[in-house]
Amino acid sequence: MVDEALHDVAIIGGGVIGCTLAHELSRYQLRVAVLERATDVGFGTSKANSGIIHGGHQSAPGTLKGSLEWLGNQMWGDLCDELGFGFARVGALTVALTEADLPALDRLTQHAHDKGVPGVQRWDREQVLRAEPRLTPDLVAAVHAPTTAVINPYEACFGLAERAARSGADIRTDCRVVSMGHSGDTWAIATSDGEVRARFVLNAAGVHAGAIAQMAGLDRYRVRARKGEEYLLDKRLRGLVSRIIYPCPSPTSKGTLVIPTYDGTIMIGPTADEVDDPEDVATTASGAARVIAAAKRLVPGISERDVIAEFAGIRAVLDDEDFRIGPTDAAGFFDVAGIQSPGLTAAPAIAVMVVGLLRAAGLELAPRPGGLAEVERPIHFAALPIIEQQRLAAVDRRFGQIVCRCETVTEAEIHGAIERGARTLDGLKFRTRAGMGRCQGGFCTSRCMELLARDLGVSLAQITKRGGGSWLVVEHGDPGMVGGADPVRGLGGAS
Numbered sequence: 001m002v003d004e005a006l007h008d009v010a011i012i013g014g015g016v017i018g019c020t021l022a023h024e025l026s027r028y029q030l031r032v033a034v035l036e037r038a039t040d041v042g043f044g045t046s047k048a049n050s051g052i053i054h055g056g057h058q059s060a061p062g063t064l065k066g067s068l069e070w071l072g073n074q075m076w077g078d079l080c081d082e083l084g085f086g087f088a089r090v091g092a093l094t095v096a097l098t099e100a101d102l103p104a105l106d107r108l109t110q111h112a113h114d115k116g117v118p119g120v121q122r123w124d125r126e127q128v129l130r131a132e133p134r135l136t137p138d139l140v141a142a143v144h145a146p147t148t149a150v151i152n153p154y155e156a157c158f159g160l161a162e163r164a165a166r167s168g169a170d171i172r173t174d175c176r177v178v179s180m181g182h183s184g185d186t187w188a189i190a191t192s193d194g195e196v197r198a199r200f201v202l203n204a205a206g207v208h209a210g211a212i213a214q215m216a217g218l219d220r221y222r223v224r225a226r227k228g229e230e231y232l233l234d235k236r237l238r239g240l241v242s243r244i245i246y247p248c249p250s251p252t253s254k255g256t257l258v259i260p261t262y263d264g265t266i267m268i269g270p271t272a273d274e275v276d277d278p279e280d281v282a283t284t285a286s287g288a289a290r291v292i293a294a295a296k297r298l299v300p301g302i303s304e305r306d307v308i309a310e311f312a313g314i315r316a317v318l319d320d321e322d323f324r325i326g327p328t329d330a331a332g333f334f335d336v337a338g339i340q341s342p343g344l345t346a347a348p349a350i351a352v353m354v355v356g357l358l359r360a361a362g363l364e365l366a367p368r369p370g371g372l373a374e375v376e377r378p379i380h381f382a383a384l385p386i387i388e389q390q391r392l393a394a395v396d397r398r399f400g401q402i403v404c405r406c407e408t409v410t411e412a413e414i415h416g417a418i419e420r421g422a423r424t425l426d427g428l429k430f431r432t433r434a435g436m437g438r439c440q441g442g443f444c445t446s447r448c449m450e451l452l453a454r455d456l457g458v459s460l461a462q463i464t465k466r467g468g469g470s471w472l473v474v475e476h477g478d479p480g481m482v483g484g485a486d487p488v489r490g491l492g493g494a495s
């Protein structure tokens with residue numbers, strides 16, 4: 001009899017690291033499980049970051065994150081071609097605002113030289129201002145990196161997890177790991193959704209990796225939480241800058257950036273503040289003031305009045321500021337910990353590295369016949385030429401029904417997202433952009449809830465923003481009422 005609970009590899013955490021690990025392992029004939037406590041993959045730090053695939057020259061060579069940054073950078077383009085998530089190599093400028101910043105520029109070009117990152121060059125003031133005329137005229141010089149890219153990080157997580165699942169991986173959401181024990185060559189992992197057993201366990205729990213390591217009997221490191229607040233500006237500022245603008249970095253942070261996101265908004269941030277609570281994703285007045293002041297130093301035309309949304313994410317930081325990846329003293333239990341920035345960039349390279357370490361530890365890797373399963377690329381109606389939009393609307397009337405007016409998201413895309421696994425408003429938002437525009441869901445939230453309720457066969461009161469207790473309405477009397485006379489339970493924090 002097949003033991004349904006027995007897996008070759010259990011991955012704890014379904015962030016971008018867990019998703020790239022599952023995707024990479026799904027190339028082989030293995031039983032792989034991802035155990036994620038949230039309602040969807042990518043709902044931790046992996047959805048709350050700057051969305052940059054760093055150019056390869058940011059982290060110092062000689063560190064693990066330095067080598068994996070450049071390797072990962074080179075892998076995202078192919079993954080995007082295969083899975084169809086948002087990705088564009090827009091390039092970056094790291095700007096020196098004073099003569100004292102110039103040695104930092106030299107360090108970046110030296111990193112690029114040492115790692116073989118092509119095209120990274122010093123630009124003088126005139127060249128910079130010709131390319132980016134909205135930058136401060138006070139700048140001294142900059143380093144240009146054509147290899148830097150922007151990505152939709154949550155779309156990437158969904159795409160990777162979906163293809164891993166279609167290739168046989170068991171992706172379990174709402175599945176919190178609570179304890180584990182080892183006996184013989186098997187780990188028994190107790191979760192909120194029953195027991196999972198596995199020969200190998202990969203600890204990819206982000207800022208909670210320390211707690212998971214303790215469950216495995218390891219007490220070797222403390223993961224510090226370093227919060228980063230980000231602020232999104234109105235889309236009317238599209239084109240303000242066309243490359244990512246970095247200040248010169250400090251030893252612990254790349255500083256506050258001005259980022260032209262893949263979707264055409266400008267984002268500014270992040271901060272870098274140590275916090276005691278790893279769940280503290282509140283934005284703050286002080287964070288907003290610091291981000292806006294720092295962004296204005298680079299691009300003086302930015303105004304606090306343009307902020308339409310804000311969020312914060314938590315970096316998982318180890319004392320040596322590097323990634324920790326590899327086997328531990330607990331047989332079969334591997335660290336994939338301390339994955340702070342550039343963790344998103346490095347993720348595909350981390351996955352390849354971990355698969356190599358598992359092979360070295362005795363995991364047999366027989367290629368999956370036929371390779372990874374094909375997945376259909378999601379349709380983004382707003383990005384299509386009008387002729388293609390008309391064709392789609394003619395074959396499926398739901399493409400003619402606009403649900404989110406700010407981002408031009410159609411009813412067909414909402415249904416498609418639910419078919420692909422969206423269960424919450426955030427799940428819809430991050431798959432389709434419904435609710436991400438200027439009005440921040442003011443018009444489309446109730447319609448999205450109705451479509452979710454209808455497709456999932458549940459009542460409106462069961463729809464949540466992001467799972468758990470984040471309900472949006474209570475149901476008494478008229479169960480079909482959204483907001484209105486019924487008390488709204490609250491959206492529970494920043495978007």
Ligand SMILES: Cc1cc2nc3c(=O)[nH]c(=O)nc-3n(C[C@H](O)[C@H](O)[C@H](O)COP(=O)(O)OP(=O)(O)OC[C@H]3O[C@@H](n4cnc5c(N)ncnc54)[C@H](O)[C@@H]3O)c2cc1C
Nearest residue numbers: 013015017037044045046049050052177206228343344345
């Ligand atoms: C503000 C900010 C900006 C950043 N910008 C960039 C950038 O531009 N480029 C870049 O390369 N990197 C960036 N980073 C870093 C990058 O976001 C992270 O390195 C990456 O997201 C880490 O992914 P992860 O999968 O390790 O963590 P997470 O996404 O946090 O995933 C860990 C998962 O583990 C789950 N989990 C925790 N405990 C349990 C449990 N007991 N049971 C089950 N599941 C559990 C969590 O719910 C979570 O989903 C940024 C980080 C921040 C905070």
